[in-house]
Amino acid sequence: MSNTTYIGKPTSRVDGPAKVTGAAKYSAEFNVPNMAYGWVVSSPIAKGTITKIYADEVLALPGVVQVFSHENVPSLAWFDRNYKDDVAPGGSPFRPLHDNKVKFSQQPVALVIAETLELARYASSVLRIEYEEEKHETSIEDKRDDGFEPGRGKTGWMPPPPPRGNPDKAWENATHRVEAEYVHGAQHHNPMEMFGTTVEWRGEGKITAYDKTQGVVNVQQYLTKIFGLSKDDARVVNLFMGGGFGSGLRPQYQVFLATLAALELKRSVRVTLTRQQMFSFGHRPHTLQYLKLGTNPDGTLAALQHHALHETSQFEDYTENVVNWSGMLYQCENVKLGYQLAKLDVFTPLDMRAPGAATGSFALEVAMDEMAYAAGLDPLDFRIRNYAEKDQNMDKPFSSKKLRDCYHQGAAKFGWDQRNHEPRSMQDENGMLVGWGMAGGVWDASMQKAAAKATLTADGKLLVTSAAGENGTGTYTIMTQIAAQTLGLPIEAVTFKLGDTDFPEAPVQGGSWTAASVGTAVKNVCEAVGEKLLKFAKKMDGSPLDGASMDDVEFVNGQIRLRKDPNQAVVIRDVLQASGESKIETDSSAMPNYLKQMPYSMHSHNAVFAEVKVDPDLGTVHVTRVVNAVAAGRILNTKTARSQVLGSVVWGISMAMMEETVMDHKFGRYMNHNYAEYHVPVNADIHDIDVIFVEEEDDIVNPLGVKGIGEVGLLGVAAAITNAVYHATGKRVRELPLYLDKLL
Amino acid sequence: MNSFTYSRATAVEDAVREKSTHPDSAYIGGGTNLLDLMKENVERPVHLVGLNKLPLTTIEPTPDGGLRLGALATNADTAWNEEVKSRYPLLSQAILAGASPQLRNMATDGGNLMQRTRCYYFYDTATPCNKREPGSGCSAIGGYNRIHAILGASEQCIATHPSDMCIALAALEATVRVSGPNGDRTIAFEDFHRLPGNTPERDNNLEPGELITGLDLPAKGFEKNFTYLKLRDRTSYAFAVISVAAALELEGDTITDARLALGGVAHKPWRDKEAENLLKGQPATADTFRRAAAKVVEGAHGYEHNTFKIELAKRAIVRALKQAAEGTQQASDVFLNSNP
Ligand SMILES: Cc1cc2nc3c(=O)[nH]c(=O)nc-3n(C[C@H](O)[C@H](O)[C@H](O)COP(=O)(O)OP(=O)(O)OC[C@H]3O[C@@H](n4cnc5c(N)ncnc54)[C@H](O)[C@@H]3O)c2cc1C
Numbered sequence A: 001m002s003n004t005t006y007i008g009k010p011t012s013r014v015d016g017p018a019k020v021t022g023a024a025k026y027s028a029e030f031n032v033p034n035m036a037y038g039w040v041v042s043s044p045i046a047k048g049t050i051t052k053i054y055a056d057e058v059l060a061l062p063g064v065v066q067v068f069s070h071e072n073v074p075s076l077a078w079f080d081r082n083y084k085d086d087v088a089p090g091g092s093p094f095r096p097l098h099d100n101k102v103k104f105s106q107q108p109v110a111l112v113i114a115e116t117l118e119l120a121r122y123a124s125s126v127l128r129i130e131y132e133e134e135k136h137e138t139s140i141e142d143k144r145d146d147g148f149e150p151g152r153g154k155t156g157w158m159p160p161p162p163p164r165g166n167p168d169k170a171w172e173n174a175t176h177r178v179e180a181e182y183v184h185g186a187q188h189h190n191p192m193e194m195f196g197t198t199v200e201w202r203g204e205g206k207i208t209a210y211d212k213t214q215g216v217v218n219v220q221q222y223l224t225k226i227f228g229l230s231k232d233d234a235r236v237v238n239l240f241m242g243g244g245f246g247s248g249l250r251p252q253y254q255v256f257l258a259t260l261a262a263l264e265l266k267r268s269v270r271v272t273l274t275r276q277q278m279f280s281f282g283h284r285p286h287t288l289q290y291l292k293l294g295t296n297p298d299g300t301l302a303a304l305q306h307h308a309l310h311e312t313s314q315f316e317d318y319t320e321n322v323v324n325w326s327g328m329l330y331q332c333e334n335v336k337l338g339y340q341l342a343k344l345d346v347f348t349p350l351d352m353r354a355p356g357a358a359t360g361s362f363a364l365e366v367a368m369d370e371m372a373y374a375a376g377l378d379p380l381d382f383r384i385r386n387y388a389e390k391d392q393n394m395d396k397p398f399s400s401k402k403l404r405d406c407y408h409q410g411a412a413k414f415g416w417d418q419r420n421h422e423p424r425s426m427q428d429e430n431g432m433l434v435g436w437g438m439a440g441g442v443w444d445a446s447m448q449k450a451a452a453k454a455t456l457t458a459d460g461k462l463l464v465t466s467a468a469g470e471n472g473t474g475t476y477t478i479m480t481q482i483a484a485q486t487l488g489l490p491i492e493a494v495t496f497k498l499g500d501t502d503f504p505e506a507p508v509q510g511g512s513w514t515a516a517s518v519g520t521a522v523k524n525v526c527e528a529v530g531e532k533l534l535k536f537a538k539k540m541d542g543s544p545l546d547g548a549s550m551d552d553v554e555f556v557n558g559q560i561r562l563r564k565d566p567n568q569a570v571v572i573r574d575v576l577q578a579s580g581e582s583k584i585e586t587d588s589s590a591m592p593n594y595l596k597q598m599p600y601s602m603h604s605h606n607a608v609f610a611e612v613k614v615d616p617d618l619g620t621v622h623v624t625r626v627v628n629a630v631a632a633g634r635i636l637n638t639k640t641a642r643s644q645v646l647g648s649v650v651w652g653i654s655m656a657m658m659e660e661t662v663m664d665h666k667f668g669r670y671m672n673h674n675y676a677e678y679h680v681p682v683n684a685d686i687h688d689i690d691v692i693f694v695e696e697e698d699d700i701v702n703p704l705g706v707k708g709i710g711e712v713g714l715l716g717v718a719a720a721i722t723n724a725v726y727h728a729t730g731k732r733v734r735e736l737p738l739y740l741d742k743l744l
Numbered sequence B: 001m002n003s004f005t006y007s008r009a010t011a012v013e014d015a016v017r018e019k020s021t022h023p024d025s026a027y028i029g030g031g032t033n034l035l036d037l038m039k040e041n042v043e044r045p046v047h048l049v050g051l052n053k054l055p056l057t058t059i060e061p062t063p064d065g066g067l068r069l070g071a072l073a074t075n076a077d078t079a080w081n082e083e084v085k086s087r088y089p090l091l092s093q094a095i096l097a098g099a100s101p102q103l104r105n106m107a108t109d110g111g112n113l114m115q116r117t118r119c120y121y122f123y124d125t126a127t128p129c130n131k132r133e134p135g136s137g138c139s140a141i142g143g144y145n146r147i148h149a150i151l152g153a154s155e156q157c158i159a160t161h162p163s164d165m166c167i168a169l170a171a172l173e174a175t176v177r178v179s180g181p182n183g184d185r186t187i188a189f190e191d192f193h194r195l196p197g198n199t200p201e202r203d204n205n206l207e208p209g210e211l212i213t214g215l216d217l218p219a220k221g222f223e224k225n226f227t228y229l230k231l232r233d234r235t236s237y238a239f240a241v242i243s244v245a246a247a248l249e250l251e252g253d254t255i256t257d258a259r260l261a262l263g264g265v266a267h268k269p270w271r272d273k274e275a276e277n278l279l280k281g282q283p284a285t286a287d288t289f290r291r292a293a294a295k296v297v298e299g300a301h302g303y304e305h306n307t308f309k310i311e312l313a314k315r316a317i318v319r320a321l322k323q324a325a326e327g328t329q330q331a332s333d334v335f336l337n338s339n340p
């Protein structure tokens, strides 16, 4: 029996107590002596030129330290490549305060530094700036014919595969056909915690930036390249995050501004953004999608065409995988996928939870529902009939795919077989129309290079570090579990630290790859410690492990013991003490096994079933029940994983029912830029949510067999709800959010 | 945001004097609206007169059988007050349909009447707005106006009054009690808020320096047949897209008295007495309700994004009257109650 088996167990967050007691420090909470405060001044116009900045007027206020703008920014790195971060798409990254050009509404145009926050804020409110406005373009609707195919995308983006079969002819000849446009507006991540950076001036050009980011290494590289600092000069720290959802993948402008000010003033500076300014940068792009589906007489898909057009900025070509999924989720021989961007006077969009797939799966899965109805088939049967046994985009088998089990287990839990196929056929006791809808999705199982360091001390305590990120997902906890189990130590004896560039390198926290990448590095480094331990253990007087290899032993319950005879064991703590060493310290890294993975397509999947109740007269919709069945390889911690999927469902409800950043094209400006008017659900909007983790073994994706669960749970949720609304009302809504006006 | 001084008044006269002697000053109750406006630079008072220590927090009977709400009673204390709950449940329901528990704990009854519109443009100093800056233009006309008015708007302003509480107060025919530099007076509720006309910068008919001291509710509370129906984009913590306060008095199936007021449709709580007259003396049937509803929206005018409100208003009125007649709770409460 092992008491040190933690992987797969519902383990409570190791950082939970720190968070609920307030001991956890967020980036804007690091107080350092002699700090100055910065307040960002945002542009009221969407496009034009700054003609005059009356900085003198505010500099005259006692306590105002400096006004930074393009007029006095020191000369910094010249080339675009210095401004490119790990997640930058093709193009020229935005350079804050670089010149007098305004490229998007709410662009930071000045930074006011003062002795107090209140003064900085006041001074920025009276800082007069004159602009010469130019005509802006902010509507994707006006750019329908101006789309272009992006050249270079960012890492992880794949252009759609070339067409296969004869998609046009097959569609023409199909027995049943549907075609429609699907739309959602811009959405902003809106994590609870605002972006903020405290830059501590350490003297002699050295700084520590406590920054809200999903990737400290990414920010460090960004700062060193722009400001000409060495890595030792610029330490970047992020211990906790009040949500990221992708908004922290790229260095945000406040870290640039705070660093600039600290280096120029040679003192510590803090810059935080307001909620309104949280709408001034990347977002899920406003996307128009057109789908054409056709079926054969037997209900198999004859043709599938999916085209997407979304916004990007004038200076970068933001890309995400919107349509590719449609070529792999279902079996179809005739497929055409198209993907275009259009340039607008807005900030570059930015990955937002399940980027591309949340968008694409909404359109595809609503279209599939429409297709099922056109062909007279149950939406679930229709999907199973068109189940993809291999990835036709890549012409490769899946490393594992348990989507069928998701369908079956989800349907059973939901009671799908009780459904009456006819729209508007079900009602509850209060006269509400009841609708049941389903959908599903597919997401990448990725892994990146990552490193970790482990130190085991003579008191039996293990410290593992990696510069990974944690935005509330449970990284601290699962890494602690992996480390504890790998070395057979009680979880209390293990500490995992992250979010510091002094630790070994790790990728940005995104793409659902942290568990796989950092998890594998942690496992490897602990195994390396284990090897050293075994070496020492074998040297102990009368060691029962004499002659044993790593394969012969296991690390369990604080012991190293023989697999064959568990009674032959030594206590780990004794090993170190006997060795005379004070500690064992090792570094290790992990990389995907490309050779092993090459022949396979690696993905996670899910199936979502949703119930809605709709008021027949008033059009109000309530999502009363959701079942989300997820196949994502091995689940490391059923408790934090469940929380992630619950959060995904809430996100999906939010995307379906309320999220939309509304742009007034007269001003080229988002108008509902605050929490009162940009809606996300409250408790009263959330009802029953069931999460099912379907068992899925996969030793190809990585040694841990994990595929990541941060994003897959969101897929299909908005579509399932939209489909349920159709089932309830007979009304097909193709534009999110599902406000009541669309159902009157 | 600007820096400001603050003084705390303990007597009504002091408050009024403080306000009149400080130019560019403002009263502050719970601060739940004023502070937001200050953070957005929409309002920039240099002095705040704190009201929370005024002896105006009580809720007590009036000689004529009604109830007086102190202006500094919180929205929460008012909604949960036993007298209010049992005699004016319409008011209690309307308050509880608004904001969130945290906000209602802070918000005062006087402040609720004075809260300003949620028009996006009003809140964003980067855009023109006649209400914020008279003569600069109305950005909502031709802009994003889904939450804007369909009744009583002007070419200068199409904003709505956002309050829920005030819709019930309009239906109940409350009286606003006021103290000012020129003494005390009372204002009938329907005369308190204004239509925008050519002076959208004025939300109401308070004179400069006047302080709301209380609200008087008349004896009649319509406690048997009432509904506050609020339609919104999320189940709680969102302003009304449309709300309806309906109150009926019935003898058998015949309506003997009726009140009907709407929120989310106009610059002021929109009470329609003609529609009420169409209800009085009539059987409480769907036909009667539909006639009243049609009357309310007779002169309605929609803009780019809010034309749906005309149809929605009609349906909401019919539903609210039906629920009031039946004495049942509003539909969306089904969902609120399952999540206490
Ligand atoms: C996110 C959010 C959501 C909300 N949702 C809703 C909702 O759904 N429904 C709803 O009805 N409301 C809603 N509210 C508004 C809330 O009800 C009001 O902010 C609140 O009632 C204002 O009261 P207060 O005491 O805080 O006013 P304050 O903010 O203190 O003052 C508001 C104004 O009234 C003036 N004032 C205050 N007291 C007096 C007085 N006695 N005499 C004269 N002038 C006075 C002040 O000078 C100021 O101009 C919401 C508010 C927020 C922030």
Ligand code: SF4
Binding pocket: B117, B119, B120, B121, B122, B128, B129, B130, B131, B132, B137, B138, B139, B140, B141, B156, B157, B158, B159, B200
């Ligand atoms: S509707 Fe009224 S408040 Fe809104 S922009 Fe127009 S004038 Fe201003």
